[in-house]
Amino acid sequence: QVQLVESGGGLVQPGGSLRLSCAASLRHFSSNTMGWYRQAPGKDRELIATITIGGTTTLTDSVKGRFAISRENAKNTVYLQMDNLKAEDTGVYYCNGVSSGRPLFAWGQGTQVIVSS
Numbered sequence: 001q002v003q004l005v006e007s008g009g010g011l012v013q014p015g016g017s018l019r020l021s022c023a024a025s026l027r028h029f030s031s032n033t034m035g036w037y038r039q040a041p042g043k044d045r046e047l048i049a050t051i052t053i054g055g056t057t058t059l060t061d062s063v064k065g066r067f068a069i070s071r072e073n074a075k076n077t078v079y080l081q082m083d084n085l086k087a088e089d090t091g092v093y094y095c096n097g098v099s100s101g102r103p104l105f106a107w108g109q110g111t112q113v114i115v116s117s
Helices: none
Strands: 005-007 010-012 018-023 033-039 045-052 057-059 067-072 077-082 091-099 111-115
Touching: 005 091, 018 033, 018 111, 033 067, 033 077, 045 067, 045 091, 057 067, 077 091
Parallel strands: 010 111
Antiparallel strands: 005 018, 018 077, 033 045, 033 091, 045 057, 067 077, 091 111
16 A cells, blocks of 8 residues: 655765655645654654645754755655754654644654764
8 A cells, every 4th residue: 555655865974965755645645734753763753844735834943944844746745855964863754744743644664864974
């Protein structure tokens, strides 16, 4: 069955950039809001960015000014552009529908980001 599929992670040096992609489905995109979660090693998943159908975005303070979330509705895809990466950005990144800060669907496999020199 259709699943959320994240891609684009990898190993990058501090100050570098990555663009993550989330391939979703019409069912996933029927939710008003999509978001990106990050799970740092040994920590809970944290919602770091959201975007509504209308394009309104939110970013958590730790990534504001460095990350940008966007969506391409015709392709059922959500992106996370990550610039000026820091070591504390290391973790597994997941996308999902979001309602009241909670994930709506089963998790995909996530994509791992490691920021290290």
